[in-house]
Amino acid sequence: MTERDGRPRYARVAQEIREEILAGGLRPGGLLPSEADLADRFGVSPTGVRNGIRRLRERGLVGAEQGRGFVRAPRQRLRRHHSERYQWEKDRARQTAEVRARTGATEFDTDLQSTDLKFHAEYSETAACSELAMRFDVPVGTRMLQRDYSTSCREDDAALSVVHSYLVYDVVATNPELLDVAREPYPGGTQSQLFTIGIEVDRIVDELSARPALPEEAGVLGIEVGASVLVLNKTSIDVTDRVVEYSEVILPGEWTEVVYTTELKRW
Amino acid sequence: MTERDGRPRYARVAQEIREEILAGGLRPGGLLPSEADLADRFGVSPTGVRNGIRRLRERGLVGAEQGRGFVRAPRQRLRRHHSERYQWEKDRARQTAEVRARTGATEFDTDLQSTDLKFHAEYSETAACSELAMRFDVPVGTRMLQRDYSTSCREDDAALSVVHSYLVYDVVATNPELLDVAREPYPGGTQSQLFTIGIEVDRIVDELSARPALPEEAGVLGIEVGASVLVLNKTSIDVTDRVVEYSEVILPGEWTEVVYTTELKRW
DNA sequence: GAGTGGTCTAGACCACTGT
DNA sequence: CAGTGGTCTAGACCACTCC
Numbered sequence: 001m002t003e004r005d006g007r008p009r010y011a012r013v014a015q016e017i018r019e020e021i022l023a024g025g026l027r028p029g030g031l032l033p034s035e036a037d038l039a040d041r042f043g044v045s046p047t048g049v050r051n052g053i054r055r056l057r058e059r060g061l062v063g064a065e066q067g068r069g070f071v072r073a074p075r076q077r078l079r080r081h082h083s084e085r086y087q088w089e090k091d092r093a094r095q096t097a098e099v100r101a102r103t104g105a106t107e108f109d110t111d112l113q114s115t116d117l118k119f120h121a122e123y124s125e126t127a128a129c130s131e132l133a134m135r136f137d138v139p140v141g142t143r144m145l146q147r148d149y150s151t152s153c154r155e156d157d158a159a160l161s162v163v164h165s166y167l168v169y170d171v172v173a174t175n176p177e178l179l180d181v182a183r184e185p186y187p188g189g190t191q192s193q194l195f196t197i198g199i200e201v202d203r204i205v206d207e208l209s210a211r212p213a214l215p216e217e218a219g220v221l222g223i224e225v226g227a228s229v230l231v232l233n234k235t236s237i238d239v240t241d242r243v244v245e246y247s248e249v250i251l252p253g254e255w256t257e258v259v260y261t262t263e264l265k266r267w
Numbered sequence: 268m269t270e271r272d273g274r275p276r277y278a279r280v281a282q283e284i285r286e287e288i289l290a291g292g293l294r295p296g297g298l299l300p301s302e303a304d305l306a307d308r309f310g311v312s313p314t315g316v317r318n319g320i321r322r323l324r325e326r327g328l329v330g331a332e333q334g335r336g337f338v339r340a341p342r343q344r345l346r347r348h349h350s351e352r353y354q355w356e357k358d359r360a361r362q363t364a365e366v367r368a369r370t371g372a373t374e375f376d377t378d379l380q381s382t383d384l385k386f387h388a389e390y391s392e393t394a395a396c397s398e399l400a401m402r403f404d405v406p407v408g409t410r411m412l413q414r415d416y417s418t419s420c421r422e423d424d425a426a427l428s429v430v431h432s433y434l435v436y437d438v439v440a441t442n443p444e445l446l447d448v449a450r451e452p453y454p455g456g457t458q459s460q461l462f463t464i465g466i467e468v469d470r471i472v473d474e475l476s477a478r479p480a481l482p483e484e485a486g487v488l489g490i491e492v493g494a495s496v497l498v499l500n501k502t503s504i505d506v507t508d509r510v511v512e513y514s515e516v517i518l519p520g521e522w523t524e525v526v527y528t529t530e531l532k533r534w
Numbered sequence: 535g536a537g538t539g540g541t542c543t544a545g546a547c548c549a550c551t552g553t
Numbered sequence: 554c555a556g557t558g559g560t561c562t563a564g565a566c567c568a569c570t571c572c
Contacts, residue, residue, distance in 0.1 A: 008542090009541080031552095031557095044543090045543045045544065051542095058479045058493065059479065064557090066548090066551070067550040067558060068551055068556090079474075083527070086531060090532070202531060204528070205526060207526050208526075209344075209524050210496065211521050212479075212494070226325065226493060228495035228496075229495075254477070257500075259475075260473045260527045261472050262470060263469070264468055265354065266506065275561090311561075312564095313563085314560085315561065317539090318561095332540090333568055334570035
C-alpha cells in the first residue's frame, strides 16, 4: 500500500501531473481529470490529490473552481520598466492631448496595444486612515480621493494589475475634471492629471514586497488563492517635497517582472 | 452542528486565532494549542483547523514543525534601498581595504551592525546552463564560478536573504584571490572584487518577481512553505556593455521592502 | 514517554459546472 | 441532470519535539 521513498505521496502526484502538463499530455484550457480519478490512478486518497494539486495551483500551472479543475494556459511574463517609464510619463505630461492619447503607459513597456486592453476605473471618497495620513503628512481623517483601477488583456479577463491610488481631495478638486471618473483613462495618466493643477513630480519612490494573494485579488488577477502577488507601494513627490500621490499596485507575482536600471557614475 | 454564515468554518478558526495573537493572548515564541484542542474548541474537524492555520502560516503569523506549532515573533521589515546602495558600493570599490572593511552592504540600509550578522558563503564551479549562457552571452557549458551566500541575524537564525551569484570563471580567475571562499566576506563586496581585475560596473539591472517559497528556501529564510518570496534577478553590466555578474536574490516577501527612487528631470 | 504535527484513509454533503 | 471541486467528518500511523 505504501511505497515510501522518503517523499510524501502527494509530491509524486504533483510532479507527475506537472510533467504531463509540460509534456503536452494535458492541454491548456482543458479539463483536469477529476480528483477522484486521480486518487484512483495514483492510489492515494482524495486528500493526497488535493495536497498535490494545491502546489500546482499556487505556481499557476492549474486552476480550479467548484465544479471543474483545468490546466492554465502558460501566461506571458509582463515586464514593467519603471525607471524609464516614470520619466517617459513625465515627458508626456506637457504634450498635447492628441500626443498623449496615442499610447498609454501599459503599451510603453509591453507589446500590447491599447485595443487589446480592457481598462476599468472607479472613484470614491475616503477619509485618510493613519497610514495614509502619515504618508501624505496630513491629519487622520483628511478627505481623500481614492481611485481604483484594473487593466486586463481583452482576451482572457485576467487583470495585469490592480491599483488603489490616493490623492488629497482638496488638492485635486482645484480641477473638477480630475474628480470625474468618466474622463478615465486620462491621456497621459496621473502625472498629466497633476500637471493640470500645476504639480510637477520630482521623484517617485517604489517600495516592493510580496505576500500570498487574498481571495478577491486572486479572482481579479486570474491566479489562485495562495499564489504570490508583488505589492508595489508607489509614492510621488513633487518639487516642493510634498507627497502628491500614493498608490498600491498589486501584480501577479509569477507573471510580472518589475525592472529597475541603476546607472552608476563613471570613474 | 453547522452554524453556516456563508463563510467556511476554517475562516473563523483563522480569524479567531489571528485575533488572539494580535490581542496578545497567544505570545510570540509560545506554543499554539494543539490541533486537536483547537478542533474541540471550535467544534470543527482536524482538517478544518489545518485549513485555517495554513493561511496564518502563509502570512507568517504562526509556524509549525512536526511535534509543535508556535506563534511567530513579529519580524521587522527590512528596507533595502537599491538605487542608493549600488552607487555607494561602487564608490567604495576604490577605497582602501580599511575603509571598506568598516561596514558591509547590509549595514548600509539596515540598522543592523555587522556584529549582529551571521554570514555564510560557499563557492563552487558549474557549467553555464542555457539561461546563464544567454544572460552572459557565452556558450552553453562555459565554466562559471557560482557563489552562494546567506546572511542572517545572529539572534534568530532566519536568513535575511539567500543569494546565488554567478561569474565567468576565466574572467575572475585573473585574480586567484577571488576564487578563495576563505576571503569572504570580501570587504566592499562584488564591485570591489571586480575592481581588482579592472572591471568597472556601469549599471545594474534589477528584475523583480514573486512566487511561493520552496521547502529549502522556507527553511533557510525562516518562513513557511507556501509563504511568498521576492525574487530579484540582478545583472551587473560593465562599461564595455558586457554582463560581468548575475545573481538571483531570494528575499522573504512579507519581511522585505526593496526600495527604488526614480529621480525625474526638472522642467 | 507523552504529545504534537505531517501525512494518509474513507467516507459525506452541497454549490457549482457543463450539458 | 450528472459530475466536479469546496468543505467537512472521524478516524489512523509515524516522525518528531519536549520533558
